Amino acid sequence: MVRSICPYCAVGCGQKVFVKDERVVQIEGDRDSPISRGRLCPKGAASAGYVNSPLREQKVKYRPPHGTEWQELELETAMDMIAERVIGTREESWEDVNGDGQPLRRTLGFAVLGGATLDSEENYLIKKFFSAAGAVSIENQARI
Amino acid sequence: MSEPLEINVWPGSYGAAAKPRMGFFTDTSICIGCKACEVACKEWNQIPASPQQGFTGHSYDNTVDLGADTWRHVAFIEQRKPVGLDSAGGSLVDAAALHQLIDETGLGTYQEGDGLRWLMASDVCKHCTNAACLEVCPTGALFRTEFDTVVVQEDVCNGCGYCVPACPFGVLDQREEDGRVWKCTLCYDRLKDDKEPACAQACPTNSIQFGELTDLRERADRRLNKLTEAGAEHAQLYLAGDEDGIGGAGAFFLLLDEPEVYGLPPDPVDTTDDLGSIWGAAGIAAAALAGGLLAAFARGRP
Amino acid sequence: MGSNMAEQHPVGFQWVIEAKERGARVMHVDPRFTRTSAMADLHAPIRPGTDIAFLGGVINYILQGQREFGDYVRHYTNARVIIKPEFRDTEDLDGIFSGFVPEDRAYMVSSWGYAGTDGELTAGKKEQTGDVSGDASHGAHGMKLERGDPPEEDWTLQDPNCVFQILKRHYARYTPELVEQITGVKRERFLEIAETLCANSGRERTGAICYAVGWTHHTTGVQIIRAASIVQLLLGNIGRPGGGILALRGHANIQGSTDIPTLYDILPGYIPMPHPDSEDDFDRFVELNGPDTGAWGDLKSYAASMLKAWWGDAATPANGFAYHYLPRVDGDHSHYPMMLRMLDRKTTGFIVMGQNPVVGSANSKLQRRALANLDWLVVRDTVEIETAAFWYDSPDIESGEMRTEEIGTEVFFLPAAAHTEKDGSFTNTQRLLQWHFKAVEPREDCRSELWFAYHLGRRIRAKLASSIDPKDRPILDLTWDYPTRGPHEEPDAEAVLQEINGRHADGSFVSRYQELRDDGSTTCGSWIHAGVYADGVNQAARKKPHTEQNWIAPNWGWAWPGNRHILYNRASADPDGRPWSQRKRYVWWSEEEGRWHSLGDAPDFEPDKAPGYQPPEGAKGMEAIKGSSPFILHPDGLGWLYAAQGLVDGPLPTHYEPQESPVRNRLYGQQANPTRQEFHRPENPYNPSAGQPGAEVFPFVLGTYRLTEHHTAGGMSRTVAHLAELQPELFCEVSPQLAAERGLEHGGWATIVSSRAAIEARVMVTERVVPLRVDDRIVHQVGLPYHWGRKGLVTGDSANELLPLVLDKNVHISEYKVSTCDIRPGRRPRGPALARFVADYRRRAGLEPS
């Protein structure tokens, strides 16, 4: 059993995740939590169904420009291609200074969106790295 | 699960192994209709999703009723005012159609009159003291546990379907894929591990309370009195005593309106009470048949 | 108000039920009768978008009846502060404040300031135009005040220019009658609510207000919340147990993702992103963005420690801690302008992680067109969401408006790990960080975002390793050496948390933000999180059962900042440090011990600062906060009834109609918020409002919302069988009256139309939706949950197809909660007929030439 937190809303209910043979078999409320006292809403109660959903994708999918179907792609290859895209777009769209000669040191060529379902540690690395890369359009569900 | 096959009587059959009678008190006055009970139940008991119902229009209820794949069912009733025995009611949509709510001024909203209420209630197998399903089960697949709950042994049930119409609450049903009947087990497996049933544990507002039946009944009495004092004139405890037609239930309810408004029978009975007249009539008819046969030959030879 | 707590936060709602059982009165003001209303003692149906009129009425009720908590208001709020004589109120200028520049639709805010300040307000030095951002808009952390003192005050609250009197005048017209005429809430009902709020406030009692996106999703969203804070400050309900304004947020870590933001205008801990104006001068950045006094007075320490955490040895006092490595923000780069840039092919690459803008963002067609204009798109999610599939499965493909072959976007879909497959922390809606532990390894190609960010960064750094281009230095100098574990080389989330917490020069962990220094001797990724790893312990992972501690539960998880559970809790004691009442005591001063005590929470105050403390001459930072000023984040330590700065649309909340409204503003000639961000372009037409030609084409108010059974854009619920079956189809909620008027049949189909799109939904005729009498007319509402899309186990049209982009300029949040529409029976047209159908509506409304 592993202690976890519900991935849906921001109440932050405690969850207990039961694992058997490297598979999540049951997720239920954590009675120790002062927030939820072991209770869960329908979404929280469906968490095991969510992590085990048959609709979950497990492989990278790739669609080339103008392609009509998904193609397979190795994860390593995909990561490498994405790195190339980021570097290339950044290079093309780099803005060093504005019209007044003030520093900008940025790119608006690519944007990043997401994070409200991600962990804080993940958001931290995303903000840190993409800011260092000069990206400014880093946005989040929190805007919505 | 082969051991308690023939056991129908609690606590007698269990002797020292009998446990206090466990049950649910579902206090519908604090149900927020979230359906966590439905989902938690399905997750724990690995119940498949129900056959696609689509949008029913029954307020927020798209589950419709209890059945093989729904062991908890949350009912939603939109009302203009408490229905009671002597006033019209039904769903608001019916009422709207009936009473032509759209008057000439174009407004007839509860802004003027209030009185809107939205009842929500989580229904479940009642785990009757006198359980017709168990009585009619020809295989003994349905049995009474040491917690005085009624459970189907899925490895015994042969899908005869007799319990389905026998239940006065329409709880049991046959699952099409496997032909067996399924219903709430009051999480028998969790009870044996000293854990609360999944629905009760999940219930955010403690509308579903689990515990020893005697405690729950006391709690329910207090709650009913409190609500009654507060003016909830139609508040009532349903199946909370031993005197009803099923001898009381392991799962009982605090309702804010008459049972039938929630789809519950107002006077459920265990038809086993009438077993004498049933077999008696069958015997008389058999005798009559014998008489008829004899009469057919009594007229003499052809 | 603005929240449907029972449906959206059911488990949190257990505490409301419990409070109710103990005698609390629960009141729900909401356009629809929801599952929350069903549990409330009282429900008041309100016309969407009129919350400020309602709350303004409450403020007026308090002030007219002298029901405010006098001592609290005098000592703890800026009621006594005198405002510059040149300030003009909306009452004087027919709906706008002084300083408005019509051509820019923006304010010069210098006239709003405290009297005696020289106008050198951080946020005031620039006009608040639409593209102002970064330090210039968010840098509201404070004005410059000598010793933290407002220069002119009137403790009797009688001076006509003091905040208290300005407030009184501003809301004098918000009478119960006016409230009824604008909001549709019957005056008796309004008075019952206002009186209940007053009766349950004061020394012995407190009341809380819960809100959610029902308040933020407006062009006046920030001001609605401001109005609530005025109510709560007047009633003395801030910083006290049982009080507060509780934001109920909708995602597991949506609070965390503003604290440690993936937002364009702030850095971790709400430090503003730099503006070009500060050049490369770190000190100038601090001066422009931080006040001298209050907790923000130490901005330099916070920012220096963050830069030090990011760039390590490359960040030195000599180079301003590599401040110049940060990119500069000089415009609005928030979500919607971002999408518009894509539409204009100025942004050509896009990485989307755990978000589904095609379903979740307004004007879905515009979203898809933006995606179709990209060169490349990366979508990371657990399931194939609509945003990943837009190029082959969308309403536009169906209608023939887009063709797959013509879409040039290269799409990468990368499967993501679920919460059970990674370690990390979520910050809940109460600022409480809670750690979740990995239970199983993610399968196949599924990976965490931590893995993605780290390994993408690692690859890019490797590819650029030999670069001598100065613009690559920030990437190459970045501290990026997290330990990895397991078969997938997963970075250690706890190591990241340690960096967020920060260290001293000797490597030991920082235990509170007060330890941070501006000399480079400390690192700290997010100053508000300093202490989350105090003593080398992951404080967020603490799981001491609630049964083994008191109700505050300080030993479960960790609340930023400093594990303080109630912010500004100094206000729970009177100016002398005594509890306002024994019943409501929470934090109090012990004269004998010379420190603050509490029921178990950490005091949100300096632990040994006596109530009688007066700042010395020239005091800075926290030193400048009086012993009787609880609001330590403000430079004056006061709760702001009047916000002299920080907001772009006025110091006081004022009722404006939504962008799209069938009703004229009854209070002012100014119809809608004059500073709202509109985007006039063909992809984003606006329905005409009352008084404009064509308004009758879209006569009904449209509201969008969520259901308990689903989660936001559906990626985590329409894909889960046990949830999908509970609400299998999109439906619209309409009153029996509207149904009769439009011939809608319960259980049948309806088509809902705006100038952007038309969608279809099943019809739910219910008296839970009521037509409201507003002035002399009847306003009908159409309610639409927005969860559906074309993927998943249950599918349907998306409500967001219908909505326009129009933003509250303070925060760039769109007005999802109210717009206008038409509704008619039957299903929508299919194929090319759909586009013609919507175009016909546009023509009838005069939005397109016929």
Next chain:
Amino acid sequence: MSRSDSAAAQVREYREEPRSYYGQPVVKEPVWSWEIPWYFFTGGLGGASAGLAYLAERTGNEPLARRAWLIALAGVTVSPALLISDLGVPRRFSNMLRMVKITSPMSIGSWILVISGTTTVISAVHATTGLLPRLARLAKPAAALAGLPLSTYTAALISQTAVPIWHEARRELPLVFASGAAASAGAAATALTPTRHAGPARRLAVLGALGELAAVQLMEKRLGGLADPYHREGVERYTRAARVLTALGAVAIAGPARRDRRAAVAGGALVLAGAVCERWSVFKAGALSARDPAYTVGPQRERIRTRRGRGASRRGTPDAASRPL
């Protein structure tokens, strides 16, 4: 007003003022499929035929006895096949014999069917081949006896359910089934036996048919308003067909069939068809009454009103605390 009339009034009242949960049934209708009404028929046919065969044999009517045994054999072999085919898990048919349970007519019925089946098979084998004479001596009376409850227990089975119009007709339904069984057995034998040997069969058929018609009338009268489902759409045609076919068949058998073999065959077929329709009528009407909550709630409310039912609710007000609703 009789009990059933006031219940009927309650049903009507209930209709006019719908108080149900969106019209959803309170009880579940049976999940049984087409096999079961057919089994009601075949069980009755087989059971009564065994009695007919036995008495024919005892009265020396060998041609009738032999045919009746074969009919009984057909009845008791088709019956279990139908039953097993209806089971959700047919391979678990044997679980029926794990226990003897008096409260479960299905359990008792299973044993009856086993006994009746076994003895009837032995009897039929002996009657046609002369084999197993010693066993048959015991088996034949046993088959005749077991055939009696086999014909009526199915009525007990459906009475012991919450289906309103079955349970409320628990006193009359066995008579309907018994007379139907007699009519079927008589009719089948009439059709298959040369007219001169078929006298008892004809008499049995006519007696049974008349009994069936009378029993149904009695049942409907006693049910009062609850009999309404027998005449609602989807059921009415079975109800009417059963009556018409049975009556016509009885007339044919009582008249021309005495001499004319073709009339005997026709009359037998009509009565048989009538009996089948009667079972379907009962089956369909029961399902309909279960589907419509008015038939469940109306009579229950009436029971409470007239204090014959105890009700299941109790209120909290002091003076009403102990008073059932």
